[in-house]
Amino acid sequence: MAEEVDVVVIGLGPGGEDAAGRLAQAGLSVAGVESRLVGGECPYYACVPTKMMVRAADLLADGRRVPGMAGEATVRADWAPVAGRIRDEATDDWNDQVAADRLTGKGVTLVRGRGRITAPREVTVGDRVLRARRGILVNIGTDPVAPPIDGLAGTPYWTNREAVRATEAPGSLLVLGGGVVGVEMAQAFSRFGSRVTVVEVADRLLIQDEPESSQLIARVFEKEGITVRTGAKVAAVRHENDAFTLDLGGESVTADRLLVATGRRSDLGGLGVAAVGLDESARTIPVDGRMRAGDGLWAIGDVTGKGQFTHMSMYQAAIAVRDILGEDGQDAEYRAVPRVTFTDPEIGAVGLTEAQAREQGLSVRTGYVPLNESARGWIHKTGNEGFIKLVEDTGRGVLVGATAAGPSGGEIIGALVVAVHGQVPTAALRGMIYAYPTFHRAIETAIADLDA
Numbered sequence: 001m002a003e004e005v006d007v008v009v010i011g012l013g014p015g016g017e018d019a020a021g022r023l024a025q026a027g028l029s030v031a032g033v034e035s036r037l038v039g040g041e042c043p044y045y046a047c048v049p050t051k052m053m054v055r056a057a058d059l060l061a062d063g064r065r066v067p068g069m070a071g072e073a074t075v076r077a078d079w080a081p082v083a084g085r086i087r088d089e090a091t092d093d094w095n096d097q098v099a100a101d102r103l104t105g106k107g108v109t110l111v112r113g114r115g116r117i118t119a120p121r122e123v124t125v126g127d128r129v130l131r132a133r134r135g136i137l138v139n140i141g142t143d144p145v146a147p148p149i150d151g152l153a154g155t156p157y158w159t160n161r162e163a164v165r166a167t168e169a170p171g172s173l174l175v176l177g178g179g180v181v182g183v184e185m186a187q188a189f190s191r192f193g194s195r196v197t198v199v200e201v202a203d204r205l206l207i208q209d210e211p212e213s214s215q216l217i218a219r220v221f222e223k224e225g226i227t228v229r230t231g232a233k234v235a236a237v238r239h240e241n242d243a244f245t246l247d248l249g250g251e252s253v254t255a256d257r258l259l260v261a262t263g264r265r266s267d268l269g270g271l272g273v274a275a276v277g278l279d280e281s282a283r284t285i286p287v288d289g290r291m292r293a294g295d296g297l298w299a300i301g302d303v304t305g306k307g308q309f310t311h312m313s314m315y316q317a318a319i320a321v322r323d324i325l326g327e328d329g330q331d332a333e334y335r336a337v338p339r340v341t342f343t344d345p346e347i348g349a350v351g352l353t354e355a356q357a358r359e360q361g362l363s364v365r366t367g368y369v370p371l372n373e374s375a376r377g378w379i380h381k382t383g384n385e386g387f388i389k390l391v392e393d394t395g396r397g398v399l400v401g402a403t404a405a406g407p408s409g410g411e412i413i414g415a416l417v418v419a420v421h422g423q424v425p426t427a428a429l430r431g432m433i434y435a436y437p438t439f440h441r442a443i444e445t446a447i448a449d450l451d452a
């Protein structure tokens, strides 16, 4: 006998959990289906624990910057407080009871297990069949994917899910993939004493970002003793005598641990999207501006392919909730999606890169300023590397993209997110007052550079 509800939410990542709670509080009957932990990847395996690693690693780096600036400091790294904080404060030892209680406290029925769409507006979880009068909201997120490299499958490699459970920093670590996960973790473990090698198939790190960001991180990594191998094709992986070896074709690299950080993918086959006419082999579920993916079907978060970020999942959740409740509101707008890579220096970015803007046929000019040449950068001295880069659409006289790399790059970018989102005329940005001596004051110099 099927159970009838108004909405079934499949997957309780950040957006799904939020949407389920809001819909229930609005008076709908809601079933939330979750196969692992309520809250999803972010609090247990991703954003929160990795940023705890980064915070601790940055403290070590700052301690090491004391000589020559503020006296003497002896820094001795210890992973135990990091592991303890992740276990006790962030994840409750990977126990979601608090989150589950919070959700059911809002009136959501929590159904534990793997949800499969078995017909329009119908979800099956084990032997339970849930019928959704208004429809299904999909928030299944992504899982790490490992490339089909000879010998890799079956070895005890780490993904982010194992890395955040590390009880000590490994003596040496190979990081396969120089994307966001790879560079954040590489630097964090390195600062705790691991000898780290990053192996990236593309010709640069952080390929989604401006080439200047890639060069900056490669330069900083080299200074910190992290080996970077770009344009590297791994022919085979071996795991013997508790060590991993990557065969790079003619030479090899070996370490105690291997972190595979080569991207993520949604399991649309497992979700059974063919039952609602969607392609199970696709990477994403296409959605419109209201997050609709079909009749009685909405999707939010990583699975929509609009950016794998918690802030995206939450943004889309709010729009989907409004649509499900029949409320008006703005359609989704992606021109100013912010992204921050939490390395030191942080790479904050928004909107289009220069290359993307040119590919779109825009008439582009750029402004650039090295952060260490700004007053604040000069005062800051050690650890002051970074830059601000602006991408202007000269046809409209507005910024369409920007990068703020450096100390607090993820905070500086906030001002530029407002500029890109609000389509603030560059002339208006030129006429603003920027506080002295802040890092964000360098935006004024970068704007002047647009005219140079």
Ligand SMILES: Cc1cc2nc3c(=O)[nH]c(=O)nc-3n(C[C@H](O)[C@H](O)[C@H](O)COP(=O)(O)OP(=O)(O)OC[C@H]3O[C@@H](n4cnc5c(N)ncnc54)[C@H](O)[C@@H]3O)c2cc1C
Binding pocket: 010, 011, 012, 013, 014, 015, 016, 033, 034, 035, 036, 037, 038, 039, 040, 041, 042, 045, 046, 047, 048, 050, 051, 113, 114, 115, 116, 139, 140, 141, 142, 160, 181, 270, 271, 300, 301, 302, 303, 307, 308, 309, 310, 311, 312, 313, 342
């Ligand atoms: C190491 C790492 C660090 C990151 N750091 C940041 C960061 O600093 N900032 C940021 O904005 N983003 C960060 N991200 C990305 C962020 O974690 C995701 O974008 C975010 O979790 C949003 O994902 P989501 O809402 O799509 O779902 P997810 O968080 O992936 O959750 C989906 C949930 O659905 C469940 N599920 C899947 N299939 C089914 C099914 N069939 N039935 C029932 N349940 C199912 C899963 O168990 C999971 O709990 C990071 C990612 C990684 C890997």
Ligand SMILES: NC(=O)c1ccc[n+]([C@@H]2O[C@H](COP(=O)([O-])OP(=O)(O)OC[C@H]3O[C@@H](n4cnc5c(N)ncnc54)[C@H](O)[C@@H]3O)[C@@H](O)[C@H]2O)c1
Binding pocket: 147, 176, 177, 178, 179, 180, 181, 182, 184, 199, 200, 201, 202, 205, 206, 207, 232, 233, 234, 261, 262, 263, 264, 307, 308, 309, 339, 340, 341, 342
């Ligand atoms: N701070 C943040 O907001 C944050 C942090 C971590 C992750 N994330 C999100 O999670 C997503 C996934 O991150 P990710 O780093 O796993 O993926 P990614 O797609 O960002 O990077 C994967 C990298 O692996 C490389 N690669 C692929 N196959 C390879 C191979 N065989 N050998 C060597 N290199 C290979 C790719 O060229 C790419 O550079 C990101 O897109 C991001 O949106 C966000």
